Amino acid sequence: MDASKILGNHQLRSTAIRRNVIEFILNEGAAVSHQDIEKALPQADRVTLYRTLATFEEKGILHQVLDDESVKKYALCGTDCGGGHHHDDHAHFKCEKCEETVCLDEVSIPAVGLPVGYSRTSANLLIMGTCRACA
Template sequence: MAQAKSTYQFEDLLEKHQLKKTGARLRVLSMMYAKNTATSQPDLESVLNDIDRVTLYRILNVFEEKGIIHKVFDLNGTANYAVCSSGCQEHHHHDEHLHFNCTNCKGVFCLNEIKFPTINLPAGFHADGFTVYASGLCAKCSKMQ
C-alpha cells in the first residue's frame, strides 16, 4: 500500500496542501502510512486515544478534501480511509483501483496495481469517479487456509 515516510516528508505533504503542521495531523499521517490496509476512524481512535473524536473526524475530512486520503467502504458499510496515490488533488481523486475486502481478517486493501479499463458512459452522463470492490481472502489469510 504505502511506503514508510519520515516526519519531514509528512510536514512537506501538509505544507504542499496548505495545512498547518500539527502534532495530531502528523500522527494520523504516520499511522495511516504505516498500515498496509485502509483503516476506520474507530480503529484510529483506539490507537490515537489522546486525539479526541471530533478532532480526528476533522483531520480525516480535510485530508480527504485535499486529496491526501480517500474513503473506501468495507463489507459492513463502514467507512475506511487509505492513503491516496500521488496523482490525487484537492477535490479530485484518482484512486480508480480495486478495493479488496478480506472476508477472514476483515482487512480492506487498495490494490493500486489493478487499474480500471476505460469506461464509456452514455451521452449526458458524467462520472466523478468509480469504485470497484472484490471480496475473498487476502494473501496472508489464503496462506493460512
C-alpha cells in the first residue's frame, strides 16, 4: 500500500510531510522513534512532525510502541484500526543485537485478571531476543 492511499483511506489530505512520514515508516518495516523520523526528514518542522504523528495516532494509522528504554516509537496499524479505536493488542519484539522493534501481529497480549477495583486501559508486551536477521 502506498502513502497516498493510506491517507485517503483515513480521510486525510495528502501533504508532503504526511506522505514522507508514512513512506519512511513503510520503508523501515519496523517501529521508529520521533528522533528517527527527524533524522530521516531533516527538512520537516519539529512541531509539524509532532502534529502529524498525533493525527496519525488519532486516525488509526499509527500506534505507539514502548521499548525497554521507555522510548516512544511508532508502528503502522493494521487495516482494522480507525479513528478513535485501535486494535493493537499484540506483542512487540525488540532484537537485542540490531535494536529493531517490530510488531508481532499474530501474538496477542493475554487477558489478565485484575483485582476488584482495577480496570485496564492499555497493556504492552515487549519480547526481547534475537531477530531472524541477527540469528
